Amino acid sequence: MTSADVARTGTVDWRSAQMQARIRKRYAKERRFRFLGLGALVFAAGFLLFLLTTIVSDGIGGFQRAEVPLDIEYSATTLGLDPAQMSGDGADYAINRADFRSLVNAAAEAQLGTSEMISEGAWLDVRDRLRGDPSLLGSRERVWVVAAPEVDLLAKGQISFDVPAQRRAVSQEMINQYVVLNDRGDVQLSLNTGFLTKADSTSSELAGIWGALLGSLLTMAITLALSFPIGVMTAVYLEEYAPRNRFTDMIEVSINNLAAVPSIIFGLLGLSVFLNTFGMPRSAPVVGGVTLALMTLPVIVIASRVSLQSVPPSIRDAALGIGASRLQVILHHILPVALPGILTGTIIGLSRALGETAPLLLIGMRAFVSDVPGGVTDPATALPVQIFLWSDEVGRGFVEKTSAAIMVLLAVLLSMNGVAIYLRNKFERRW
Amino acid sequence: MNSTTAHTVKSFDDDLRLLRSMIGEMGGLARSQVNEAITALLSHDVELAKRVVEADKRIDELEMEAESFAISIIARRSPLAQDLREVIAALKIGAVIERIGDYGKNIAKRVEALSSSGYRGASAGVEQIGSMASTLVDDAMRSFAERDPFLARAVSDGDEAIDDYYESLFQTLLGEIAEDPENTAPATHLIFIIKNLERIGDHATNIAEMVHYSATGEHLEDRPKGGDATGLSLPL
Amino acid sequence: MNSTTAHTVKSFDDDLRLLRSMIGEMGGLARSQVNEAITALLSHDVELAKRVVEADKRIDELEMEAESFAISIIARRSPLAQDLREVIAALKIGAVIERIGDYGKNIAKRVEALSSSGYRGASAGVEQIGSMASTLVDDAMRSFAERDPFLARAVSDGDEAIDDYYESLFQTLLGEIAEDPENTAPATHLIFIIKNLERIGDHATNIAEMVHYSATGEHLEDRPKGGDATGLSLPL
Amino acid sequence: MSLGALALVLLGLTAITFAMTRMRANAFASGARPRDVHSRPAYHAVRAGLLALVPALFLLLVWLVIGDGIVADRTLDQLPQAAQPEAGIERQAFLTEMRSVARGDLPAAFNPAVNEAVPIYRETQASWTWLIGGLVVLLALIGGGYGWLKTAPDLRARTHVERFATIILALASLIAILTTFGIVLSLLYESLDFFSRVNPLEFIFGTHWSPQTAIRADQVGSSGAFGAVPLFWGTIFIGAIIAMAVAVPLGLMSAIFLTQYARPTARKILKPLLEILAGVPTVVYGYFAALTVAPAVRDAAIAIGIDSASSESALAAGVVMGIMIIPFVSSMADDALSSVPGAMRDGSLAMGATPSETIKKVLVPAALPGIVGGILLAVSRAIGETMIVVMAAGQAARLTINPLDSVTTVTAQIVQLLTGDQEFDSAKTLSAFALGLVLFVVTLLLNIYALAIVKRYREAYE
Amino acid sequence: MATQVTEAAAEEAHVREQTLVHDEIAFANDAKMTARDVDVFYGEKKAVDSVSIDVDSHYVTAFIGPSGCGKSTFLRCFNRMNDTIDIARVQGRIELDGEDIYDPRMDVVQLRARVGMVFQKPNPFPKSIYENIAYGPRIHGLASNKADMDGIVEASLTRAGLWNEVKDRLDDSGTALSGGQQQRLCIARAIAVDPEVILMDEPCSALDPIATAKIEELIEELKGRFAIVIVTHNMQQAARISQRTAFFHLGNLVEYGDTETIFTNPRADRTRDYITGRFG
């Protein structure tokens, strides 16, 4: 066959049995392939669903706590408080020095038979009540105080009675007492406000995430303040100005690689440069922020560059063509169009940084911090690190705390991603 | 089928209008050439005849201009359909008008010889056929100006009258030659002159025919043939 | 300036070739019409003359075909430069050849009258001028076929000889009329015939001129005007 | 004069310069033909404002960095010879204490010499601050005045401003390079230290990893303690083998289904779902792997009769990591598939190909470089992943191909080695940096290679 | 709002009034493909309105008309490429050799092999030149062995006038060719599955005049062997290469007939106005 005039037109018999069989086979393959694709998606979605339901079912209890009632008499004498002191500057100081712990423990022993049933930190709530309303001094009231972790577990039904008694997390004694109390209606589950307003604690029923959350927010503030302007400026430089030369190639290679360098390497960088060389404070949001900023920078640069690139060159030409200067082109035309994309990238970068754990571990933000941080140089921990720490805790009560913390983290992340998706959909432009 | 819609590119309309006006101007000139040639002939006005001969150059120039312009329109605008037909018609009509002008000049050129010959026969007949030819040219140009296929068809019919009239004049002139051999040269000139006028009628018919084609896209059924009036019907 | 490069779209070349061959065929036909008309005239062959008259229809048909085809080429291919000139030239040459054919027919139509008249004067002269005209047409068509501007220029020059010869024949025939009024009618026919042949020469010149334009894009400097040979130089 | 006030003054001066220059430029711009005035008034104003602001700000920043040191030096110079602390740590402690007292953080210092130094310090500080403050204001005035005076129709203010902007932008882009250098230098520095103690060959080819034993000084570099091969294997086993076995098919098929089959509405729902999967922090996956998946794997293994199954298994970590990577693979594949021009698909369908034939024979081959690049990036990501392995894979450095065994990875060991109390001088701590270096180099190479592939692929369709 | 609706209705009525000007050729006896009363909707919007046309095997049929008049949409009905657009809906009857192609029993895959398509932008597969051509025959199982396939590839490329230009580099990527060569490759690819009809949607609009001339030359050569339907924006092109021209306007077929007639003496006013550049 060397010439074109081998007439083949109309030589194929599409109706032949052979052809028809072939077609049927092809369609069967088609259906199988399609099914595989759907299967993959269903699996991924199913896993996500499984993960989320597990976390939620584990964690929902973290937002509740068991409480038992105690009749507390705010006796000035027991507490060693002088009603005259209860106003003015000295009040706090005085209240802080008062011995609420004994007062509450005594009340518990008197009313419940044992102080085991209430949390070690139950007295803190009592103290806070008095601090909030000094006029209570001398009066008597019924206060629902935080119950002990074992009571918490029992109240939430997390103790399985199927397992042999010796393998249960709660002693039989405790169970008996709980049953008595519960029959009296003296155990209630209520919203665990402390979880959202307090910092870490060694006792699971008292531990809160506010400290970690604030630490995360402070860290993110630093990260954003550094990485956003630098990232956008870098992207603008690379896209709009940089001549093609070794220097820009180096920048480009650096950025592309930084984007894919494992996050733990940034931890190593933070540890050896910021902590050991510059002597910045350990465990401080400022170091975490700077480290995560370096990690987020390439994400923002890349997202911004993509966004800048997606501004069609014709817009540049158009503006240059009527005599706009380069800066005007960028400020008037390119950035406004690219901004939604840049913001989306920034949010995604930040949300990744927010969920980042490993580098923070290395720069010491895993310390046990029971105070809410007051500034960027105070020791602090971050939400994901808190999760990691709690997940390691042996206390049975920390399981639900961990899950609850994850729920909070996911909620924050989801809302950030939601904003990003919203931005992207709203401003997405087809050229 | 007068199209009143303008082209989106107005300058295209301008071009077509200009081309038409060039042809129109040529037609007007040619007609007055014919009229003046006849006048010069009848009044033995040699000066006027010379002017007619001179003025033909203008028509020739115009024809070349119109032709170049038509070609330029084709090159520049790639006209289609009606527009294309119109340009082609203009191109061909220009050539025909030039020919009419030439006939006018030819008549004028014979004026001197005739007036010096002293022969004065058949002048009424020449005047008559001259005005018939001139009218026919006029009608043809009008049909062109108005893109009027009906008028064009009328012109085509009108040509027959002139052919008939030519026959009888031709006979008359032959008779005059036979009468007096002295008349041979001037009468022969006159024969050529009336032949020319008859040809002018034919050409006017050609114009009308092209107008019809340009306006409708269809050729007139019985295409009258130019140069075909042999006067064969004359008995010999 | 013969272009040997082919168009990228070969069918464009095919179109042009077809158009040329249509015109070429017309040219060949027209020339043989003229030749046969002269033969019929000289040999008093009325049958042949009739066939000539009949055959003219074919030329007319061909001309209409060629014209439509030229227009279709313009519409379909938007030719430019040389190609455009060529199409336009073909369009115009077709019209001219049709005219030449008509002259041939006209001559043939006069054959019957002449042969029945018994007048046999000036036949050598007519033969001579006939072959001159025919050669000129031939040369013009050759210049067209070969796109040869030089040959075209030669044709333009050759026309003068025929004009001169026409003058002398015209004088001769006038003389014959003067000699014998009986000759008036046939001699007048012969005068028309040689006039026709002279016009055929003019038209061949026109063709050559268009060939020159088509090949070079420039008009020949001294454009000979058709219908302009008045025989004015004849003393009266 | 506090720094804040100084900054405010500076900003004020800048604003005034800006306004005045603008007025001046407006005056000549309003009358003239636009073509006779080079720059618009705003550019003149910005130029003068920058002249006022930048040099002064620079001085201010320099002072912020070195000022305290100068003031401290001057203070110490003024102290009697006897009261001056010795250089080094003592001097440092002295200064810290002095500053705390001066700031009011401490009511009084333990070192009486410090208490003496405090008023001197305050005084010196005040006088220097005034001096520098004056200089800053002066600089701003000179710069602003110069800018104002120079303002003229033919001054190329626009060009100047543009050039300034360019420089600032170029400086910003330097940060990326500095970071890279910072990483490389710090890793190299610490690793060299490590390799001066441990034979690099030993580290790279040794099969015994037991950093704890190396703490004792006499055992530094003793045989087998720092053989990292089990870590490398564990990393590859989990990240490049198990995880990819899960992520590649699932991610690819998801991408194919999403881009080629799903209706727009389904796509609109399913795609964000995958993105959520990508947005879940790794610590959550780790927690989930450790708490839910690993026990399930172990139970399953025991159920089918493998009793040795541990509760920390490579399989659990690898599978969860694979799932975590699905959206990554899927979005890379999605990108690659979507950047194949739609015309390609139409072309194939118009030949009479079924959609799956079109996908398998045209789209995927066309997108293959992009997909492969994406998978390599995913591998690089997986081996750098830390939290899942820290939480679910275990700490046992072991060369095994049994997915039910516990293995450890490079990243897990880095975390292990660097958390808790560290002695920066020990080989144990330093070995973390050596591991980091290896991780960095490997991911770097993978990235460069993968990005090159992806880039070449993208260019093919541009 | 109400007035707008009325106006639109009036406009539509006006459009309908001007009935189709058809040569008798619109309904040829030996038509390869016939369309009868075809409507195409995109969602609620009617893009093609009751078009009937016959496509003859021996001619090149050109679709012309202003942008958005539905040429491409209608063309894509002929091989059901509109199926790939979710919101597109086709009504009416289209037949290939008398078979209704929208019949549920009609197999789209085979239909598309029989009715090939060439697109506006050349879209060679990013494979070797050889594989580009071999793709169609392979999926349809048209070659039983390598020699067969080689023969098909050579024959198709030769017919597309590309063989001499590429025979020494059949392994190069199809995308490495120039734009014009790519488009010829796409035509060769369409030819390779031995179609009966070839649809072309503005195949030259992305090419320069030289490449365009070559494609036109190719179409000229393929004419007669395949029924060719071509959409073009370029009236001159339609005039040059087609024997039948259909003029569309606002989704309607306004005039369908002999190309020469359409371009020298169209019958419908709308055709004439469009062709002569009177666009209002």
Place this chain on the structure above:
Amino acid sequence: MATQVTEAAAEEAHVREQTLVHDEIAFANDAKMTARDVDVFYGEKKAVDSVSIDVDSHYVTAFIGPSGCGKSTFLRCFNRMNDTIDIARVQGRIELDGEDIYDPRMDVVQLRARVGMVFQKPNPFPKSIYENIAYGPRIHGLASNKADMDGIVEASLTRAGLWNEVKDRLDDSGTALSGGQQQRLCIARAIAVDPEVILMDEPCSALDPIATAKIEELIEELKGRFAIVIVTHNMQQAARISQRTAFFHLGNLVEYGDTETIFTNPRADRTRDYITGRFG
């Protein structure tokens, strides 16, 4: 390899032999812009080779030539848009009213305001129609107040023949217009800064015949007020709208002269071959 080089050299020598065919108009006395011996390199590659040309204020000058012959490249020298391409390098002298535009003292921004440009694909800013027009005057400070600006916007849109179509929706986005309207918007935008020369690089190649006709009509109207230089692939278009035509080939200016002459009677063989569709 060696033979290839020799062949290439021979080819080049041949090309050089055929010297430029120039009318005297190539060097007009009252030229608005003049180019002398302009070479443009992309890296090592010479894309434009020693081109000299004069652009007259009163005419539309068209650049035609096969793809890749350097038309766009040369056009973009006139307002230094080539500056934006890193590897592009321009040699030779180009003057605007006698000033060397590549002089370091020449300000590019002002140059581009004086020599406006319209691109192949309509590229309105993604802003309102009003802002599209107002942008240029604003950055160049051409309007002192809102009323002034309104006047400029209306005048520019009117001149571009768009005012009536958009006057009621000046706040709509410029990208919401049809392709042809967008291109007229771009022309209006170029006009708004009151340029002296307008460069157009294939302004109609993305448009359909109707939109093209409208743009051509607009160019016709703008002619005389601005010096207009237009690159086009479409020879017919060059023939229609320009008074001067320059034919480029392989980076050389082959012929420059009166449009009518170029299209009916070109002097250079290469021009003739290109114009008549003999592309070898």
